[in-house]
Amino acid sequence: MGRRKPYTKVYKENQIRAEHVRGMGDVVFKGFQCLNPDCKEFIFVRKDEIKEDFNITCPKCENVLHSNGETKFFNYKLLDLRNRSIIEEGQFTIKHDDYVAEAQEYKYCIICNTIKPIQFFDRHKRRASGRQGECRLCKTIYNNIKNKTRITDQHREAQQKRRLYVDLSGGSKINSKEVYKRFDYRCFKCGKDLRNVEKKERHLDHTLPAYYLWPLTTETATLLCEEHNGEKAEKWPSEYYNSDELKDLSARTGISYEILSGKPHYNPDAIEKLKNPKTVDALLKKYSAYMEEIIKLRNRLLIDCGFDFFQYSNIISPRWIRKADEELQKTSPQATVTNTRPNTDEK
Known part of the structure; x- marks a missing residue:
């Protein structure tokens, strides 16, 4: 659904903006400790x-990390305990290329002026940093x-738009505890333990997207952390998960592997509901205050699958x-509109 028009604006006064943070909102840093064992310096x-x-x-300490370089930590010998022979010997080293490549990414927050791990920032596709x-x-x-x-009216408007999709998809009340238990309280994508996080950080994802009018049910929901729920938004499972994850x-969800691994498609049950004149008329009456959303849905279905429920x-x-x-x-x-129109005269 489209973004709501802004209805409030916060005016800031006397905002503290550290000089070293200015212009750094989209700059990403690599952070790692100096590899000198005697140095505690953390480098950005x-x-x-x-x-x-x-x-x-x-x-x-002026220790240098450089491409193709390495730091030695000890010499080793691999012994065969049966005859005490040396199978292999050498030096245990960490290559600087690998050390820098695997380092955590960080960026500055433009409000609190602190540098934090990049996963502490929500994703934003249009920003250069992606956050x-x-x-x-x-x-x-x-x-x-x-x-x-x-x-109150604005709360009601947001709720009604959500209900429009719930009505069409056939969603039902979710028993979240059953979903948590089925996924062992862990994010399905990354395995993060979600037992001790706030409930709002345990996201129940539409495994098959609501965008395609699929319902969110206790049986079909997927448990995701906040980061991966944002990444998965409106994506079909085959566009986000690998084959092992899809299996x-x-x-866990009872959705066939064929559907999960296939191409995106609309919920046929929802489409069938929209072929019933009583259902369509009831929908138009119930959500007439949000006709723009209904029009967007009608046009999307017409473009994607040639179906016009207005007829x-x-x-x-x-x-x-x-x-x-x-x-x-x-x-x-280039879209083709239906020629079928109601047999009522415009007044």
């Missing part, structure tokens, strides 16, 4: 400055301030049909 280096041929000098400018903690506090001004997911309505005004067709021509000029 801009990721875009680490070239294939790199030299990184510790600012405290939000503010960390998750600051964003939560900011949203709590902003949402205090949300009026595991089929066992099954006995009550829809020709004005709404014209508006939907106009929007369709703007977004998809």
Whole structure:
């Protein structure tokens, strides 16, 4: 569904912005400890400055990490205990290329001015770093301030839009504890233990996306952490999971591997419901205050699978049909609209 229009704005005064953070909202750093065993320095280096041929000098002890370099930690001998012969001997070393490559990524939060692991920032496709400018903690506090001004009608509007999709998909009340237990309280994608996190960080994902009108049920839900729930959003399982994960997911959700590993498609039960005139008319009456959302859904179904549920309505005004067709021509000029129209005269 489309993003809601902003209904509040927070005006900031006397905001503290550290000089070293200015312009750094999309700069990603690699962070790692100096490999000198006698040094405790933790080093941050801009990721875009680490070239294939790199030299990184510790600012405290001046130990150098460089491409093709390595640090030795001990000599070893591998013995065969049966006859005490030496199978192999050599040096235990860490290659600098591997050490820097596996280092954690970090970035600055533009609000609290601190550098944090990059996973502490929500994903944002349009930003150069791929992450939000503010960390998750600051964003939560900011949203709590902003949402205090949300009026009852705006809460109701958001809920009604969600209910529109629930009504079409046939979703039901979820027994979250059953889902947690089935996934052993762990994120299905990364295995993160979610027992001791806030409930809002345990996400019950539409295994088959609501975008395609599939329901969220106790049987079919997937447990994901916050990061991977954001990554998975609106993706078909085959676009996000590997084959082994899809087989595991089929066992846990009861959804066939053929569906999970196949191409995205709309829920046939939801489409069938929209061929019933009583269902369509009831939908139009119930959600008439949110006709823009209904029009978006109608046009999407028409573009993706050539199905127009407006033609099954006995009550829809020709004005709404014209508006939907106009929007369709703007977004998809090549789309073909139905010639079937209600037999009612416009008044």
